[in-house]
Amino acid sequence: MNNRFHHPVLVCVMAVILFLGTSIPAHSQSAPPDIRPLSLSQAVTLALQNARNFRLSQAGIARAEAERQQIAALFRPQVFTGTGLAATKGFPLSIEGSAPSIFQLSTNQSLFDRNLSNLEKQAGKMRDAAAQSLEEKRDDIAALTASVYLDLDRSLRAITFLRFQSVSLSFIEEMLQQRVEEGLEPPLESARAALETARINSNVVMLENRIAQLDFQLRDLAGITEPVSIETQAVNIPPLEPEQSPDRLYALARERHPGLAALEEEVRAREFQVRSEQGTRWPRVNLVGQYGLFSDINNFSDYFRRFERHNATFGISVMVPVYERERYSARLSKAEADLEDARARLEETRSALSRRAHELWAQLRQQDAALEVARLELTVAQESLDATQALYEEGKVSRLALQQDAAAETRFHIALLDAEFQSSQSRIELLRLTGQIRTTLP
Incomplete structure (x- = not known):
């Protein structure tokens, strides 16, 4: 069992951390707000229920359906x-x-009336395209909420380590100042220690501000109006399956991505528009x-x-119809141009999905490798701290060396949190790309 926190110096440090955590609000408020536990699935569900921009998409669906019904009524x-x-x-x-x-x-x-019948089919496809666009927005909201939630969770965990590191560096600074006064260290070492302490304190303030912003953003997404502070829970985003390949990911994206499905429906709608103009000659x-x-x-x-x-x-x-050649040609040319534009956007979206699938696949492999390095670095730092603590208890190393190893271990904790967050972010983007974001998130 790891007993590095049993030493009186480290116990003192942790006591100071607990004091700071209870006496200094994380969001710089005069009184700490109420705590509201919130899981990732609850946050996503609330965000989907509260999303305000869904109304525009729902209005587009209703408008397209009303247009279809209006044309169908003529029959x-x-x-x-x-x-x-x-x-x-x-x-x-x-x-x-x-x-x-x-x-x-x-x-x-x-x-x-071939013109009207094809116009009705066009309106139906535009309604289907609007429905797929709504699904795409739902996926975007789910991905954004998950990203904010994970960032807040990472930041809340990191702030504890940063505060611990700040206290450790303050001890180191005091020790070095004492050694400088005793003539055992040059004054430059004391100045360097003060600089490191100031940097960490600046990072603490910056992260506290970041936590306040993320907390507000998450409450805004979830529609939580009460002045509460969100308490996150540990989340495990499913990893990339070993048999997955860029081509397989792209195939999933082509099959399930709602934005691509919306463009495919729009292309079909434009095809019916061309047939509708051709039908005016019947x-x-x-x-x-x-x-x-x-x-x-x-x-x-x-x-x-x-x-x-x-x-x-x-x-x-x-x-x-007997003769309306100029008018017919103009309308048909416009419809064909709209069709070509929709087809071009569809092909570009397919190419973009393919590129993004390859990028995410390579990015995840690199991030998983970096994550393993971060875990090993933390393990080495923990073992090094254990060894230094044992030597300190035997009187073979100074308290300064112990505090320096403790500060180093804290840095590796934060590095591991950052690596886990980057990997989770890429997995969320991959789930959104393949249309699995709302069915796979825990």
Whole structure:
């Protein structure tokens, strides 16, 4: 069992650390806030529930669906009623295309229209693209929340080691100052020790500010309005599986990345847009009907052989485009340009995903190797501190040497925390890239 903290000097140091932790608030507040334990899964769930920018995407989905329904409604009967009652002098002229009537009823339904049918399909695909974009934003929020959470967890752990290192360096500075006064060390050594202490104290202040910012950002993401301080829990992000390769990661990204799926749906929508413009050259067939209740005050009996009060027309209207070449060519060219633009963005996104998959794979391998080095360095530092403590208890080394080894071990603790954080960050990005962020996070 490691007993390096049993020495009176180190016990004193830890007591000072505990005193600092209880008497000096981490967020520079007049009174310490309440503590709220929060797991990573809880933070992500709250962030997804609280995300304000989802409303724009949801509005886009609703808008695209409403447009699709509006076009689809034209293939169902449309019924209108009203009146065209009017006084007539002379021949009964039409009002808005209909004879004057006490009551009128008209209906219209599209039976065949390639332009409208493809527009409906285009709107449906744009709705699907908007839905995939919403899923992409959900993944982005989950990844951002996880990143902030891990950074806060790393910072909260590191601040304890930094404060311990600050106290250790203060002891070293005092010892060196005493040795300088006794003529055992040159004054430069005391100045160097003071500089190291000042650097660590500056890092402590900087990290305290960082913790305050991360705590606020996490509470803002999660929608926590109470003035509480978040207490994180240890998180283990799943490592990269040994059989994974850059090509396999890219295949997963192509299959599951919602941003790529949104672009694929947009390309299909643009294809239907081109077909819609091409469909304007086809005949349009509508089912039409009209009923009118006439009055003889409009002089119908004066100009027609027989007056009929109830009148109805029902049949099929066929419209055949004959010539609109310039207009058709312009609309078709625009639709084809939009399609090419969507295809180009899709190909660029696929290339970017492939590059990013290769980069993350190499980055994770390098970070895992660096993480192993950091673990071994900490192990060596701990064993070195144990050996120095044993020598100190035997009176073979000075207290200065013991404090220097303790400060060195603290630096390796912080280095290990940083290495673990960098590796976890890359894993989170990889999970987001392959569309697994919300299903894999612990």
